[in-house]
Amino acid sequence: MTSPEPTSYPEPPRAKDISRRSFLRSTAAFAGLSALAASLSPLRELSDFASADEFMQKYYKEMTPDDMAKVLQRIENDVERQYGMRPHVRDLKPMDGVEFVYALNLTRCIGCRKCVHACVAENNQSHNPEIQYIRVLKLPHGSLDMEKADHNYAPESVPEKGFFYMPVQCQQCRNPACVKVCPVNATWQEKDGITVIDYDWCIGCRYCEAACPYFARRFNFTKPEIPPERLNPNMAYLGNRPRKQGVMEKCHFCVQRTRDGRYPACLEVCPVGARKFGNILDPDSEISYIMRTKRVFIQLKEEMGTSPRFFYYFDK
């Protein structure tokens, strides 16, 4: 190192330059930070963020009974805080020797949509925007071409001449397309045949919604709104407990009722008895009788290979 050290240093900038430069620099930094703060400002309205417990919550199938008890407790507290009513939330497991099957009599259905609204009331779906699990199609006489279906029919009275009605909801497939595609196993088929969703595990990618051939799945595009007086306090973890923004939901054959020995809400409300439901593994059940005696069944989009547990049949 023969050269004197200072020669390799740049001449120090003059004081004026420093102050001007540091002024410009701090102005730019300040402007940048305030722009960042401004762009993040909508976050102040964020009210419904996940608590630490909820964020860290384990996967449904990995929870111990203790974990589950705590989670149910938390859900009850949350619902009470939000709706002013203490619900009863249970984690109902599928029963042994039970496989649920649904059958719908197309000859009888009159397209009154009572099932649609009973479902909304039973399952605590959002009223605004309204989420419905059942879509009733009005089809011209003799055709199952869905493209000819009218989804928004609103005549003075039903049924109308020359049409028949076909309610479509989750078909609880034996080979569900939606379960296979879920990247995080947030939806699965239980042994009683019901495909359920863990609303606390779903990441909201909506891949299952794209995969479902029956338009059965619904997404909470915003925070669901349920009038507190309409809340159904009889809840199940995998069933009708209130959902959060950004997760999927769908028909689960009313697990909070059917795993408790009751019929689904849509069946009970049907004024013409078009809906039949029961345990297909029980030879004495009504559903087994129907499946034995009726001549023709339609499994919607049978060619998909999804093998629905939801059958359409005819009286005559």
Place this chain on the structure above:
Amino acid sequence: MITAARDYLFFLRRCLSVAFIGDWRYYTWMALLTGVCLLGLNAYTKQLVHGLVVTGMTDEVSWGVYIANFTFLVGVAAAAVMLVIPVYIYNNEELHDLVIFGELLAVAAIVMCLAFVTVDLGRPDRFWHLIPGLGQLNFPASMLSWDVVVLNGYLLLNVHICGYLLYCRYQGRKPSKWFYIPFVFVAIGWAISIHTVTAFLYVGLGGRPFWNSAIVGPRFLASAFSAGPAIIILALQIVRRVTASSAAVDFTRPYQGDAPGRPASLADLDQLAANLPGLAALPLAARQELLAGAAVIPVAPGDLLLRQGETGHEVFFVLRGQVVVKLEEGGRYRVTRTMGPGGQLGEVSALSATPRVATAIVEEAGAVLRIPGGTFRRLLEFPAVEPVLRHRMNTRLMITDKALLTLRSILQVSMIINVFLLANEVFKEFYSGNLHVASAQYLFLGLHGYHALVPWIWTAVVFNLVAMFILVLPLSRSLKWLDVACVLCIVGIWIEKGMGLVIPGFIPTPLGAIVEYGPTWNETLVCLGIWALGLLLYTLFLRMAVPILQGRMVQANEDPRGKSRALHKTTHCPMQSSSPHSLVGGVLHPDSKTVAPESRSHLNPSRSRFDRLTVSDKLRGIGPTGNDLRPATPAADPPRGPGAARS
């Protein structure tokens, strides 16, 4: 080990500081992109608060422009291999340096892909459910989980390859093949896989006949290998433009290429050997043979050694000082490489007997060794030095028209295949006339009075066809027409495989309802924000990569193999002391090389070393937009005119 880590951190820090230096165009561009990013962030926070209801998506059309952009960008990322394959499999020299640009583009594109998927999630806070071990990755059943794996894997692969190659170039050492060639080959297969997997996302859905078609995968690849190279062609021309802001060559300066100099001695070769590994290993007889016709020429800043377009058969080695090589294109000058001691120049035209491809100017006084081309050829026969010389021949930043035209021929073929496959799809949909045609009918003709996508898809079809014709015609050998074709091809493919593929898959719904989709303002702003983020990243990457590729940013004055520091001190310090040009006109002649070893030898804490280097980096104005440029301080860059340089 610790030194290596410190050197690497130092490298990162230097890259980072370079990113904040530029001229007004650079600052304007970055400010604009940052502004759009923040607008997008603002829109996204609104979406976080209110939910995806702020988008145009519905239960009927549950994926929109986010996933459309994602699909397009996966293609862009995959297409980086269209540069890699010719280079590593067919040894195409023209594209050699451009691989890094392609891979950096892939990195930026993948980051954008990941951002687009994230903004599409209803619960981004639950992303950890996707992490294997922590969460529940449904692998291999879910195609989306495949996508998570392959996209992140591809990101890591490309970051490793680019980062490693750039760091080696920065350190001036030859990349070890074992450290990157296996990764390159994995990345080639991987690139195909990321796009195939993305196609399978759609193809695997039996309930959506529009997507459930085996041709979607090949179509994705064909359109990706069209749009990707098209983007790279445009990006390279922009890089070329922006890096071509170097000061013009002063041709009034003396030409020293044929100066008599003094005959070279063995001592000169020893000096060179310090910076040319392997030379010292040659037997004495061979080295004496090299001296025949060799001369040592003392040079001063501004002297010319090569003049672009002239013929010459000599090869030069820099013994001391620094030489910069500039390429003239259309009246603009661009630095293609910068060399310190040990650097070689003129070897390409000497070997191939072609005119000099660029002009070499001395930047810092010193001396060069001139040897006849025949001697250089002889030198190449020694296995001890051959790989080093060959490697150094490749270390330059050339974006030649020839390289762009190579990309054009790739683009030609893939565009023809792309249009052909599209025609296949259209035929299959419409000729059979079954009920599954509804989506295609909605897309191309409109369905039951709904036709939101019809004008878009026909625009895309026309753009693709026109682009294909331009590409096939000799017309597109002119860069202007090639650019037109590239723009048409990018826009056409973006429409066709973004909106034109994702949206019609949902229309009509599986139950036959028709609900149309259009992105909302908020959604559009989020998209623009992510595109701005990608451009911002790509600009930053180029900002860091270009000076490294040009040799403007190198590991300051260190042994090329990072070994003994004492050795290089003894070899370099005389140069420093003898160089009066380290101080020019009262201001340091900007050169980081004079700074680093001193601070080392003075045992300063590394911090001061960083700071000083950063300052000198600024003075050098490293980078694409300001090679010869204004320093950050108003204390002006020393004029390079004869007067100033000699003062």
